Amino acid sequence: MLIQAAVNGVVLGSLFALLAVGLTLTYGVMEVPNFAQAGVITLSAYAMLWLNQTAACPFWIAALGGLVVGGVVSVLTERIAYRFVRTRPLAAPVVALGLLLILDNTALILFGGDHVSLSPPYAGDVIYVGSATVPAVGVALIGTTAVALLALWLFLQRTKTGRAIRAVSQNAEAAAILGIRLERQYIVSFFISGILAGLVAFAYGPMYAVYPYMADAILLNAFVVVVLGGLGNVAGAAVCGLLLGLLESFGAIYVSAAYQNLFGFAVLLLMIVLRPAGLFTNRSRRVA
Amino acid sequence: MTEIGMYGQQETRQRVRPRPAWDYLGIALLGFGLWVLLVESNSFYSSVLATILIWTIATSGLNIIAGLGGYPSLVQGAFYGIGAYGSALAMKWGQPFWAACIEAVLAAGILGLIVGLVFSRTRGQYFAIGTMFTGLVVSLVLSNWQSLTNGLLGINVEFGFGSIDQLNVVIPAAAAFSLMLVRFVSRRRLGWRLLTILEDEDLAEHIGVPTARTKLTGFVLSACVGAVAGVLIAQYNGTISPDLFDYYVGFVMFVALSVGGAGRVLGPLLGSAFIVGTPDLLNLSSGIGLLLAGIIFVVVIIVIPGGFMSAIDAVMAAASRSVRR
Amino acid sequence: MTEFLEVEGASKTFGGVRAVDGMDIKLAEGQICGLIGPNGSGKTTLLGLLSGTYRPDRGTIKLRGQRLDGLSTHRTVQQGVARTFQTSRLFFRWPLGANLAAAAAARLLTSTGDDADGGQEKLLALVGLAGRGDVVCSSLSNAEQRLAMLAVALATRPHLLLLDEPAVGMSPAETAALGQVIQRIRGELGVTVLIVEHNMHFMMGLADRIVAMNAGRKLAEGTPAEIRGNPDVIAAYLGS
């Protein structure tokens, strides 16, 4: 039972890490709690579904199409709404939830409310880890997250744009003074966050089903990770994502499955009270 | 330049001398007018109006801590839910109706006290996120505590009033009273202190305002008024389920307040009428209804941060200027 | 007879840095005392301890025999301590009159708004802002905003007034005017004033006593003349 719980935890943890990293990017750069990310995931998943079933593209092409849609929709949210509340941190969370309302219900109107399954070719396979079993879609999720985290880390450390984004998230004014064009960094970071949302759709879609509010619950869980990991701290988010996944899966098996995501929220509430700036924060960002 | 208003509204807000009590008369007249509307129109429109009025009460409660105090609480939906479930369960366990109401409001007040204490040190965005997750935890407990709340199926509520007509009087009266309460609080010491906290909490502390105690009082008051709305929705619908008090509801109430005009007496009424009324009146499916609400909300928050009431102010100020010229 | 203000062994550390390290200060009622020292000597932190903005890690602060060191900020204000800030802080969206009304009523039981005894006009005249009550603070000039902060602090009817670099960004003429305002505050209201300030010329002409600090400790104390000639103070300022 122990291995199974650990395996479940790694799968769940990878999901949270992948989600949290996307959120952290936008939170770090623009101090925006980007709840609308759940809507981006939903629309990206529906794009994959439409390409795969209606337009009958092979699964991998459909997946790529979904990633691009995710990126574009995410940039759109910044261009039409977040841009205007950059100087108003109090308005940001409510605008984010407003955007979530818009994106989720657009999906509901365009594609209807039915649960439809996104099935990759490996949907039915199983991998055995000792006595524990892992569905192939779970392994795909772990793989996707590993690749995404590595790519993101390389991008942020090695490339010029990556360093510019990190500079902006450290101190936007200083970065501007150094000649970094802020607008461009906001667009790039939202585009990347949109790609990450597409990856979540690609990896999480097949596990349950695609429906308009599919990502709301897991996004709220992931938000716990964003706060735990320290706002704007990518490494922190990845590690905490894994930790929360393990905590929830062990909690589910050994304590009570009904209140599985309650453990995460309890930890979050504790965090906000005790250390408003998070565990791993590299600077105590005083949120207005 | 720090953000000087809660939503960055730049316009100045005149602190005028307190006026005689005709404000309350105006609101009482408004309440009477709404009662006539409630009783006269056919049952579908009166059910929409009743929901609007009950939402006005809950949003008016929120107006105390969010409108006056500038604290963006997204947990009002949970207090609303505790009022409903508290009164329904108390009656199920044999309490008389009026006792059940008081117990429900007290329970919400106590939760408000706890949440207020827990979040006393957090501000702004963290307060919003913290209260949102608190609302999430409460809605999770409501839908999963199978033995107590019967889970997602919800529970039926005994009718505590003498008759439907009695309830139809209480709802608009309570709505008018909740608007008056905000006007009353805004001109008492509690209101002033909340307003100083809205403007600049640190400075308020340094001129002697006991900010922690003031915020807590405002929060508990908001919770109790929210619970009153909960009791009424339970009585009106006759049945309640966790979906009525989903964490989302706290956010939509905050939307209604912001759209209507936070800190303004009529803000909750206008906001609720708009956010709750429009989808029902145009009987849109909740998908399109919520989409519309989302779009309008984002536009209003960006274009007129002060909400409708500040727009009305601007229009009237312009009108009075042009009249005099 | 108990001293007006007695501070013994006051200390405060921020994240490992010992900003104030065992300071002792005594102030007599009605005195104007200057607090000088190079940047980072702990002047502002000490002011913060007196005003209740921070709580001291160790040491005691007594005002007219009342212990202040354990109190929260607003309770310290209620004991009659008021302060201004380096950057001007007002309720910018409100008119100045409303700021004063809020300050006056914050700790009293009555509701505010009605300026019963015309105190506001007297206060505004005292600080040189007569008739500016209806102006919204955001449209006051920089110097006027600094004077407005002074008026707001006085509106809480303090016994001890703490000024945090009040003359920053003021022209020589405005600085001189400020000096007179402070004299009048001490003279007409009998308020004891402690000023943290760099402008030595301003302080020399104004303060009855001066305390010099360096690295969180008291370097020297005495009349302006004594301090001006004190070698340690000069060394600390010019850097040894």
Add this chain to the structure above:
Amino acid sequence: MRRVSNDRLTILAGTALAAALLLAPSTPSRADDAKTVTVGAILPITGFLSTLGPPERDAMQMGIEDINKVGGFEVGGQRYTLKLKVLDDESNPATVGVTAYRQLVDVDKVPVLVIAAGTRNYQALFRRSPLPVLNILDSTYPSILDVDKHVFLLRSDTPAYVPGAVWYLKNVLKKERIAFIGAGADPYSAGIETWVKKAAEEYGVKIVSVVNYPLNTTNFAPFIQAAMAEKPDAIYLGGVTQEVLPVAKQLFQSGIRDLPVVHNSGVTPTQAKQIIGDPLYNDVMANNYDFAGTLPETSDNPATKKFYKDFVTRFNQYPSDLTMWAYDTPFVLVVAMQKAGTVTDRDKIYQAMLGMPVPANTISGWIPADGGKLFHDRDAQTMSEGIGWCSDKKTIAPVFLYFMDGLKVTREKVVADACKDH
């Protein structure tokens, strides 16, 4: 300059705006056309019960069209035709359903209300404005019939089909150790769980584990593992299609492929393909057994066979048992109104319904109660059927027919090779 105090003007403007906002769209409520009787129905068109609402709406529409085709029906010397008005409760009776109830019952004044889920949520409203209520879906335990005396159930209640599934597991599939997985908070699943336990006790089958997961769970791995820890030889899944299929899929994905998976959700091949996904659904459904009402396709009544063909051609959806009950609903209403001699007096129609016979051209194959009455104490009953899966034809086929008399299985018939002649 003394600005006009804006608060007084704002209050007046606010009042005017609020009044205008509420009065403007008040269209006069539509008086009913004397010749048409509205059949009002609250069905779950969207939300997690969305696999059940649409087929019921479509089948009811077909029933109404067949009645109107022959000139409608005659009551008290006046000819009437029927018109269907369906409101979507979005699988959320307590909030959206309540509003729909008021619209149909108070505003449109329908003589009889047809509902699917949420009977308990309308209890207070039944008392305020009582009328006969026909439920065409909601079989739970404790039964909805005790919610209010005006409620009729136009389908067999849970005890009429669940025990047959356990009997089949023991006597046909020779299984002894059942693991039950279901959503505790869902009354349909809770009802099934109760009767599975009762039947297991009666037939000497062991329930090795009962696992309840919270509603809108998406990751069932921990629950599946908890159930499998007891080494069951059969899995029983409680709940409707939208709950059962994801669990069946994740069972398959966790490598559990040889145990029979039994449920009572009335799944159609099209729904299985959509929810589980193509081509996986054919493998997942292979050892799937669905015990519910009889299927139109397998009925030997010619009218039912015709209904099956018409439904498939018109909606290209596979009609399950609930479509037959929905098709019969207008026929039941017509006979009730004719017997009561009124289309408006709700109480007379209610009394007529209590004693009414089985209407002539219904297709569900109602088994009459004593005296030829349709309702056995307000519950109309049909034969029940066990349905298996034919992997080669990727569709469903009947494997077992039965009728429950208490806990005794009667008129049982095991279909030897179901997929052959299908």
